[in-house]
Amino acid sequence: MTRIRIQKYVAATAVAVALVGAPTVSYAASQGKAAHGTLQRVxxxxxxxxxIVAPGEHVKVPGGAEIWLTEEGKHWTTPDHPEPQFRSVVDGNIDRGMPGVSLQTEGVAGHYFLSGLYYGGKGTASRVEVQTKDGVVQGKLLELSGKPGWGVWYATAEVPTTGDDGGLDYFGSVTVHDTKGKIYARLKLN
Known part of the structure; x- marks a missing residue:
């Protein structure tokens, strides 16, 4: 093969890769005019x-934990603690009229099982982020149907291999965001 043919193949391959790698860009050419790119709005x-879960519906969490909600609060088990644990939303320990987030941590098979309640924020809770010394961990949200004014979040995080004693100083904050990206509720630990 000559050098010119190799350059043509390389150029054609580069154009094909660019087109495949940019799915949000469309190319259009009118007759007699040069082609140009236009950004499509997605x-x-x-x-x-x-x-949304039914009262008593068990949700399995990676690592072997399970969570379920009742009108009284959050219930959970882990492989190391198979007896159900409970966090009430009706015993007066939380004020559902004020934004708040709680955090429970447990070591489960080389991971942290993180969970807690969220309550009292404005809007609709959308996502949860846990800031750790190693970065942000994304969690998931659970709620009963209707508008109970509270829900449960959970996540799993790797246990650090060095430099941490497993205490709460590893965690910086827990933030629940609403569907507009604003803060629904936040717990700062450090």
Whole structure:
């Protein structure tokens, strides 16, 4: 093959890769005019929201934990603690009229099982982020149907291999965002 043929193949391959790698760009050419790129507007994605669960419906969490909600609060088990644990939303320990987030951490098979309540924020809870010394961990939200004024979040995070004693100083904050990206509720730990 000559050098010119190789250059043509390389150029054609580069154009094909560029077209495949840029799905949000369309190319159009009218007769007699040069082609140009136009950016297509992608319809805004609907913001995620909490998964709606039935009272008592068990949700399995990676690592072996399970969570379920009742009108009284959050219930959970882990492989190391198979007896159900409970966090009430009706015993007066939280004020559902004020934004708040709680955090429970447990070591489960080389991971942290993180969970807690969120409550009292304005808007619709959409997503949760846990800031750790190693970065941000994304969690998931659960709620009962209707508008209970509270929900449960959960996530799993790797246990750091060095430099941490496993205490709460590893965690910086827990932030629940609403569907508009604003803060629904936040817990700052450090």
């Amino acid at each position: 319809a805004a994605e609907k913001a995620p929201s909490a998964r």
